[in-house]
Amino acid sequence: MKAVSIREFGRPEGLAVIDLPAPVPAAGEVLVAIEAIGVGGVDTAIRSGVLAAYGFKEGHIPGGEVAGTVSAVGDGVDASWKGRRVWGFTGTGGGYVEQAAVPVTEILPLPGNLSATDAVTLGSAGVVAHFGLGHARFAPGETVLIRGAAGSIGIMAVQLAARGGAAAVAVTTSSADRGRRLRKLGATHVLDRSGDGGDDAPVGYDVIIDVVAGEHLPSFFGRLNPNGRMVVVGAVAGQPPADFGTNMMAMFQRSLSFATFSAATVTAADRDTARAEHFAAAGRGEIEAVVHELLPLDQAVLAHRKMDAGEVFGRIVLRP
Structure with a gap:
């Protein structure tokens, strides 16, 4: 072969x-x-x-x-x-x-109505997005920022946050065209890669799901609301600076939380349950691959x- x-x-x-x-x-x-x-x-x-x-x-x-x-x-x-x-x-x-x-x-x-192509588009990405939001203790009515939303994980996080009742779903992305496409998937505000733009965007966020990491990760701590939670689910831009925790300590009185998330820490049974739900939802047209x-x-x-x-x-x- x-x-x-x-x-x-x-x-x-x-x-x-x-x-x-x-x-x-x-x-x-x-x-x-x-x-x-x-x-x-x-x-x-x-x-x-x-x-x-x-x-x-x-x-x-x-x-x-x-x-x-x-x-x-x-x-x-x-x-x-x-x-x-x-x-x-x-x-x-x-x-x-x-x-x-x-x-x-x-x-x-x-499911009989789900293609193999759609399955490999949703399978792993959906699990990371679903449990990443859970790791951040996301609740309906909260504001969410997805950093690096154009990849498969980010796209699923946008859709799941919107379906989960987020008050706002802001995204960072690299172009206006991508922003328009993300809006169709549930994004309410489109920002540039630095997190700027979108004059009507929330000032702060309760949850940040970060697929990017890299050198600019610390700059997003300041975009969290008091008691806000940032969860890093990927590192497509590499590792953050070695002293990135200094930024969070400087905001000590705001009670911010930082975490990483890997699907490897979720039981196989729980992963399969979430994945089956996503496959079924996609078959019904409720989630887009x-x-x-x-x-x-x-x-x-x-x-x-x-x-x-x-x-x-x-x-x-x-x-x-």
Whole structure:
């Protein structure tokens, strides 16, 4: 089968199409004939080499979520899975392939009215957005700012905050066109990347969901209301300054809270419950899966170029 691996850390051109033997599902696994592969920010971070310290090595196959049809099952797996359409989580890699062996505990059946493309657009992003808002103790009637709203996580956070009864959903993004599209998804105020603009935007926010992090993260502390909560759910711009906590300590009397959130801290059962709800809502037309572009698997280099250039609104999906 065809696969894409990281031949060399660094630029997208370090990705290479290779041939691998088709996998055989081990005990407790299913074999998925893949129809769609989600391209995520963590894929580009791994490919760039910035996460090498976490054990990633050249030769790694990126890709954390796939969707397709179960073609075979391993020992101990209910044979009724065979032939069913599923979403699957391949962990920190292994998804840029034509077929993948996935633990049966990491698959979820797809509703008949949900495409494989939409499934990999919503699957992981929706879980991060849902539980990120929960980690921030978001409640109806509160004001929310989504920093970095044009990616798949930010888009889901906008939709879920709006559906959850937010009094206002402000977003930071890079262009007026993206702002218009985010308004259609539930945003009420559009700001530039620095958090400025939008003369009628709230002065402060009860909750900030930050997908970006990076050097400008500390400047957003001052945009929190007293007792406000900031939760960082991604770091597409890298790490914040080493002394970023100094900004929060300077606002000690405002009782601000800062936290990070990873979906790895949520039980598999809870993740599946939330994911199934999002899939069902999307099937009913209540949540939109925003797909930037569909590309063949062998054009993974192009997909990563677009990601690095900041051109993507929503999610790029690869198809074998």
